[in-house]
Amino acid sequence: MNEALERPYHHGNLRQALIDTASEMLRDDKGWQFTLREVARRAGVSHAAPYKHFPDKASLLSELAQRGFEQLEAETRAAISPRQRSARKAFMAAALAYVEFGIRNPSLYRLMFSAEAGDVATTHLGARAMSALGVVIELLQRGQASGEFKQRAVRGQAAACWSMVHGIVVLSIEGMLHPEKVGADPIRAALETLLEGLEAPAP
Amino acid sequence: MNEALERPYHHGNLRQALIDTASEMLRDDKGWQFTLREVARRAGVSHAAPYKHFPDKASLLSELAQRGFEQLEAETRAAISPRQRSARKAFMAAALAYVEFGIRNPSLYRLMFSAEAGDVATTHLGARAMSALGVVIELLQRGQASGEFKQRAVRGQAAACWSMVHGIVVLSIEGMLHPEKVGADPIRAALETLLEGLEAPAP
DNA sequence: ACCTGAACACCGTTCAAGT
DNA sequence: ACCTGAACACCGTTCAAGT
Numbered sequence: 001m002n003e004a005l006e007r008p009y010h011h012g013n014l015r016q017a018l019i020d021t022a023s024e025m026l027r028d029d030k031g032w033q034f035t036l037r038e039v040a041r042r043a044g045v046s047h048a049a050p051y052k053h054f055p056d057k058a059s060l061l062s063e064l065a066q067r068g069f070e071q072l073e074a075e076t077r078a079a080i081s082p083r084q085r086s087a088r089k090a091f092m093a094a095a096l097a098y099v100e101f102g103i104r105n106p107s108l109y110r111l112m113f114s115a116e117a118g119d120v121a122t123t124h125l126g127a128r129a130m131s132a133l134g135v136v137i138e139l140l141q142r143g144q145a146s147g148e149f150k151q152r153a154v155r156g157q158a159a160a161c162w163s164m165v166h167g168i169v170v171l172s173i174e175g176m177l178h179p180e181k182v183g184a185d186p187i188r189a190a191l192e193t194l195l196e197g198l199e200a201p202a203p
Numbered sequence: 204m205n206e207a208l209e210r211p212y213h214h215g216n217l218r219q220a221l222i223d224t225a226s227e228m229l230r231d232d233k234g235w236q237f238t239l240r241e242v243a244r245r246a247g248v249s250h251a252a253p254y255k256h257f258p259d260k261a262s263l264l265s266e267l268a269q270r271g272f273e274q275l276e277a278e279t280r281a282a283i284s285p286r287q288r289s290a291r292k293a294f295m296a297a298a299l300a301y302v303e304f305g306i307r308n309p310s311l312y313r314l315m316f317s318a319e320a321g322d323v324a325t326t327h328l329g330a331r332a333m334s335a336l337g338v339v340i341e342l343l344q345r346g347q348a349s350g351e352f353k354q355r356a357v358r359g360q361a362a363a364c365w366s367m368v369h370g371i372v373v374l375s376i377e378g379m380l381h382p383e384k385v386g387a388d389p390i391r392a393a394l395e396t397l398l399e400g401l402e403a404p405a406p
Numbered sequence: 407a408c409c410t411g412a413a414c415a416c417c418g419t420t421c422a423a424g425t
Numbered sequence: 426a427c428c429t430g431a432a433c434a435c436c437g438t439t440c441a442a443g444t
Contacts, residue, residue, distance in 0.1 A: 014427085032318065035417065046429050048420080057418065113377055115235065129379060150399075156392025159371075159385045163393050164363070167370025171362075174316055176332060182362045189359025190366050196353075197400025217408085238436065249410050251439080260437065 015053040017043050022064055026107045034111075036060070058118055062125060065117040068108045069128035075101050076135050087143030088195060094139060095165050095191050102169030109169060136161045143198065150200045157198060164194045218256040220246050225267055229310045237314075239263070261321050265328060268320040271311045272331035278304050279338050290346030291398060297342060298368050298394050305372030312372060339364045346401065353403045360401060367397045 021043045025034065036057045037047040054060045079097035080090040102109040111117055118125055136158045143149030149157070168187055171177045177186045224246045228237065239260045240250040257263045282300035283293040305312040314320055321328055339361045346352030352360075371390055374380045380389045 036419095037417065047418090048430080049428055051419070052427065113373065115377075126379070130384060133385075152396070153386050153392065155386030156389060157396055159374075159380055159389035160367070160393035160396035162385075163370030163374055163380070164367050164397075165370070166374055167366030167368070168362075170316065170373060171366055171369055174318075176329070177362055177366070181333060182336075182365075183356050183358030186359060186362035189356065190363035193355070193360055193363035193400040194367070194397060195400065197396040197398065201404060239438095240436065250437090251411080252409055254438070255408060 032107045061117040065112045066128050068112045072101050073132040087148040098165045099168050106173040149198045235310045264320040268315045269331050271315045275304050276335040290351040301368045309376040352401045
């Protein structure tokens with residue numbers, strides 16, 4: 001921290017330095033009012049310098065968002081890597097990993113779905129998001145193949161899962177899923193309810 | 204429209220005029236970059252005039268958000284007013300009304316859950332949101348009383364329902380629930396899945 | 407009582423000019 | 426090749442001054 005004192009980026013990788021600095025701001029400043037000039041300031045360069053490495057502000061944000069999706073997918077995938085578990089357990093582990101990522105990185109998570117990083121649906125961002133969605137689809141296919149989950153259109157079930165975890169994250173970040181409002185451990189309760197909608201009735 | 208030509212607010216209700224103008228901007232400008240100066244401009248007053256009626260920008264936004272929650276609750280409630288229906292049908296109708304409100308008013312919906320309108324959880328806003336949540340809770344209690352829904356903690360089920368509809372709205376607004384990505388009518392599919400998690404197995 | 411105009415401290419973005 | 430400083434057109438907010 002405080003790289004500015006060492007004047008480190010006179011030559012080289014300002015681009016990476018800007019990304020790192022911005023990531024830190026995203027992690028630390030809960031109050032999400034991201035400004036390019038402040039990133040430049042913290043990186044120890046003039047406010048015009050970033051424009052040599054990014055065409056505009058949205059471009060830097062988009063870069064951060066993409067990295068966010070990569071990290072989200074990696075963490076969610078890691079949560080289900082022990083393949084021996086049941087689809088139910090794998091589902092729960094993946095869903096909790098997703099939600100925890102969102103709650104641990106509220107500003108980043110908001111950014112990932114914010115229009116400020118570019119049209120999420122139409123740009124590369126959409127591709128990243130869809131790739132993250134792939135984890136869910138694999139999980140659902142596994143559950144259906146083993147007979148644990150109902151035989152339904154996987155894409156519809158995936159829409160349900162993604163909407164649920166996304167909703168949980170956003171409402172949690174906004175402080176609307178606190179126990180006093182909506183009962184103890186609303187996150188687990190919500191995921192349990194969804195899971196029961198996915199599962200096939202006991203034979 | 205174009206009220207400015209008639210110089211209508213020289214005397215009276217500039218406060219209301221600002222709210223109306225801002226609401227129109229919210230409805231029309233898909234690209235959500237709300238500025239107080241533009242509201243003043245469209246209302247035909249100087250950029251300093253709003254400060255005689257609202258302490259700051261967040262205050263106007265908060266007012267708009269509160270009205271949004273009122274409208275959302277009213278529309279959701281209206282969708283289930285024919286009391287004779289089954290809990291399943293009432294639930295589906297209410298959920299679809301909620302989701303359609305969000306999709307019809309994307310900027311307003313975003314604002315309602317955005318930190319720009321003040322801390323959603325801690326201010327009056329939170330109260331409005333909780334009041335809107337009341338519709339869901341009544342519905343769940345009805346379904347449990349009639350035996351249609353599983354006997355579970357209503358607050359947990361409510362968390363599931365709210366997270367689901369909220370997630371559906373946000374992902375839809377962001378263009379991530381389009382048929383080519385996630386199958387035909389992902390909204391109904393997602394709500395069906397949730398509903399099956401709520402319902403008691405057939406006796 | 408209600409509104410305006412100038413002013414201040416910020417933005418994002420551009421561009422000539424510096425090394 | 427990479428960065429800076431001044432500049433432009435915007436913000437939100439304040440405040441003396443106008444009617």
